[in-house]
Amino acid sequence: MQQEQFRESKELSSLSVMNFEISDEQKLILDVVDEACKKIRPIEDKCYLERKFNDRVLPIFKEAHLLGLPISRKYGDGQGADALTYALALERIGQEGTGVRTFLSGHTSLGQLTLQKWGSEEQKEQYLPKTTRGEIIMAFGLTESTAGSDPASLKTSFEPSGNYFHLNGSKAWISNGSIADLHVVFAYPKGKSEGMCAFLVEKSSEGLEASAIKDKLGLPTSDTGLLYFSDCKVPKENMLGPPGKGLSVAYSALMSGRLSVAAGCVGVIEDCLKETLSYAQQRVQHKKKIGKHQLVQRELAKISVDLETSKLLTYKAALLKSKSDIKPEDAELRNDADWMIAQAKYYAANASFRAADRAVQVFGANGFSFENRPARHLVDTRVCRIYEGTDQILEQKIAVKLLGNEYEAFS
Ligand SMILES: Cc1cc2nc3c(=O)[nH]c(=O)nc-3n(C[C@H](O)[C@H](O)[C@H](O)COP(=O)(O)OP(=O)(O)OC[C@H]3O[C@@H](n4cnc5c(N)ncnc54)[C@H](O)[C@@H]3O)c2cc1C
Incomplete structure (x- = not known):
């Protein structure tokens, strides 16, 4: 029966629906x-x-x-x-x-x-x-000095006081933290470790101080900050999302955040490939352009394969996210998008670090200088394996979707 249907179906040459065109x-x-x-x-x-x-x-x-x-x-x-x-x-x-x-x-x-x-x-x-x-x-303040991979263990608290909430605690490693005017901040009701809520906190709020983290391994041109809340006054109407749904707010943000990391890493790999190709066609050693040495060609080939793989994963994840954004009520679609985004971020972050390392290798000593882009990518892209879910957290997230929720690593 199926065979008959298959034979009667339209021209097989028009079956494909995957589209890699940019409009x-x-x-x-x-x-x-x-x-x-x-x-x-x-x-x-x-x-x-x-x-x-x-x-x-x-x-x-x-x-x-x-x-x-x-x-x-x-x-x-x-x-x-x-x-x-x-x-x-x-x-x-x-x-x-x-x-x-x-x-x-x-x-x-x-x-x-x-x-x-x-x-x-x-x-x-x-x-x-x-x-x-x-x-x-804007900035997004979830992480604290003692709560990173396990945001549910955060310590920042809030308590009502007249028309305000008073926030107490601190946040660490917040991108744009010391330059942002508006922070999304997460806290528990005072004395509790459940019922997390999210808040919109203006920079000018009484009781909020921010400072920049210095001496970072990389990202010297962008801001990473610390936030301190000392009876910080936040208007009651600035609670973001339903009371007690802070973790859902945070996890939904991480979906968008991770996708942005994956996409950025694809760009890093592209730049590493561009730089390495150009260097390999100019630099001469043993009377040949180094691009003629097969072991150098191998580095180019490996960066290229990592680029194409990272692109495919990232575009697939982004397409699923686009679909899920149109149908937010579809939990299965959202879970699929979340899982694919985790894989794209995990793969592209590691691939971009590998690509930068390979680019440094092909540049030789010149790769060891921040005058050249590979060295900057090497130290800067390293953070992509840490923020928005470390490699280890994402590995477990990816595997648990395959095994089933009873294998949840963090319960
Ligand atoms: C430059 C930079 C920018 C950042 N920007 C932001 C931001 O804008 N907003 C924000 O909220 N946060 C931000 N972060 C924080 C980032 O999200 C956290 O650093 C990250 O979630 C990891 O937390 P942690 O550093 O506390 O490491 P930890 O959670 O202490 O982890 C330490 C090590 O233990 C491993 N580990 C932890 N738990 C497990 C487990 N269950 N199983 C296996 N291994 C485990 C980790 O993978 C890691 O290798 C930023 C960090 C950096 C460096």
């Missing part, structure tokens, strides 16, 4: 992103060597209308891009370095998208237009 509209957006990136590069080069925060990234992205790319057009300069289109933009931005891309991950993927998904209409009207116009920058 004309996407090309248009990517041209704008490319132009902004070209403006950023010389400034980023200079800042990197001076180990200085790059304060031109914000105005350049703002001028290019890229500060609310996946945010609805209802809100200021939001452009309404779907998850795949936004990922393609982050891929291009990732070529400029993990620091530049991390700024957008903190502001848009973790900050704005979380506010858009969980905020009340009043909260969105109040803050989102300003965030898309670059008038206020």
Whole structure:
């Protein structure tokens, strides 16, 4: 019966539905992103060597209308891009370095998208237009010095006081932490270790102090901050999402955040390949361009395969995320997207580190200098195996989906 149906079906040559084409509209957006990136590069080069925060990234992205790319057009300069289109933009931005891309991950993927998904209409009207116009920058404060992979163990607390909540505690390693104007912050009711809530906390709130972390291994041009809350006054209407649903808010943010890391890592691999190809065609040793040495060719081949694999995983994850964003009520689709995003982030983060290491190797001693891009990628992309879920946390997450929830590693 099945065989008959199969023989009667339409021409087999028209069965495929996978599509790897980039549409004309996407090309248009990517041209704008490319132009902004070209403006950023010389400034980023200079800042990197001076180990200085790059304060031109914000105005350049703002001028290019890229500060609310996946945010609805209802809100200021939001452009309404779907998850795949936004990922393609982050891929291009990732070529400029993990620091530049991390700024957008903190502001848009973790900050704005979380506010858009969980905020009340009043909260969105109040803050989102300003965030898309670059008038206020966002950050996402989940991690604490004693709560990283296990955010449920965080210690920051809140208690009601008149029309406000008072927050007490601290947050560590927060991207954009010391420059942001608006933070998404997570805390438990005072004296409790359940019922976590999320809050929108303005930089100017009484009782909030922020400082930048210095002496980082990488990312010298982007901000990573510490936040301290000392009876920090947050208006009651600034609770984000339903009371007690803080962990759901955090986990949904991590889906967008991880996808942004995967896309940025694809960009890092692209840049490593570009740099390595060009170097291999110029550098001469043993009277030959080093690209003619087969062992150097192997490095190029391995970077290329890692690039193509990371792209496929990331695009598939982004497509699933786009579908899930359209049907948020479909829990199965969301779980599939979450799982695919975890795989894309895990693979691309490791592949980008390998690609940077290979690029350094092909550059030889010149690869050991921050004057050249491979060295910067090597130290900067390392964090992608740590933030938004370490390698180990993602490995377990990926495996548990295959084994079933009774194998949950963290219970
Ligand atoms: C530059 C930078 C930017 C960051 N930006 C942000 C941000 O914007 N917002 C934010 O909230 N956080 C941010 N983070 C924090 C980041 O998300 C955490 O560092 C990460 O979740 C890991 O937590 P941890 O560093 O406390 O390591 P830990 O959780 O202490 O882990 C230490 C080691 O133990 C392993 N481990 C832990 N638990 C398990 C387990 N159950 N099974 C197996 N192995 C385990 C880990 O994989 C790791 O190797 C940032 C970090 C950095 C470095």
